[in-house]
Amino acid sequence: MDIGYMIEIFPKLISTLPISLLIILTSSILGLMLSIVITALRIKRIKFLSPILEAYISFMRSIPILLLLFLVYYGLPVFFSLLNLNMNDLSAIVSAMITLIIFNGAYLSEILRPAYLAVEKGQHEAADSLGYTSFTKIRKFIIPQMAPVALPGLGNAVIYLIHDTSLVFTIGIVDIMGKANLIMANSYGENKVEVFLTIAIIYWMVCLLSDRFIKLCENHTYLRKIENKRAFNSQSLKLHQKFTKRNIKSNLD
């Protein structure tokens, strides 16, 4: 174990973090948007579309992300050339993003759909009877009630997305793993254990940070707010009782 070496390569490895973060952010935002569209289509149950969507989701569920990455990287140029489009210089980063977007579109819809179905029918009816438009209904009634159900699953999905991003070095993107291979090639294969231990620690830190972020979001959902309010109220009640008791005592004295 050479801790000095680990500290030495730490800045080199972390300098490639922006490219991973770019892939993570783009594919999480666009993937979430795609999954919202897919969830909406699945809930609507359109006749010919829904078997296709089910097939898409079961396909994404059963193939490894690494294989999907290769399929997109080698397959998309061929697919586009069938449509007479020249996409031979599709960059590796774009294919990685496309892979993660279509993968997360399916994966997140498996989280969002149960969350939507968990909202009671009465809530929809109440909103309708009060005359809300469907957009306002979703914004004010459905999403606040979906959030506490969906957020733990979404947090896990972010962690898995970070894990999956570590595979993009296999199609030649220089992210942390790619940089590690370069460093190992320069040092003639010495200190491999230290390099990968450093990478593991970096990923651990990133995942802990994103866990914190999701916890912060969870604290803003209405369920947690009610809990906090109750806890605060009972606390202030106790404080109030304490003070009044003291006052009564001092009065008696």
Added chain:
Amino acid sequence: MFDFKVLLESIIEIATVVPKTLVLAIFILLLSLLMGAIIALIQQYKVPVFSQIIKVLQSFLRGTPNVVLLYLMYYALPGILTFFAGILRIEFDANSLNPIVTVILTFSISYSVFQSEIIRGSILSIEKGQIEAAQSLGFSFWQTFRRVIIPQALVAAFPDILNSLLVIIKALSLAYLISVVDILGQAKMVGALSYRYLEAFVGAALIYWLIGVILTFISNRFELKLRHGFH
């Protein structure tokens, strides 16, 4: 551009490694279930020192991608094993370590934490009344465990266990990085031989999809049966 004859040929060639992959995955599943049970017991009884170590391990395994873990084990395991062999004074040649052993150990450790959650959940899902009823009938602890808790917990955990089998089969696709040939590794080799990567990858995807559909079908059937009861 896309040749269906090549696709068919590559599917047949890739299918030859499916049994090996399945056996490897089931072996990893059983090993990780065993380790998961031990972890669940340690957490349930809050064994000092061990439960703290497991907490850190849980956080570490949750935060580290499988690729990084696999490479870490691949390079660190010979050293670790040589160290322990030195303590126990056993002759051990670190270079003779088969990469399959590394794959099995890495994924068993990595998934044991998840299995422990499944096991804990399934045991907690059993009603207390069941255990009390068994006790009132004069069952010993071991009898209660074997005749009341295990059958119900297994039934409750079965869909989750099948799901984690699928997850392990998918995770095994990383094994080709350390030269263990599974479905994806075979697809890469077939593609490299014929310079037709795309057909080989599509074939591999179809095989994975078939496995996934079969496993989902079994677990759905089982859940339906579970809901209607085994009578």
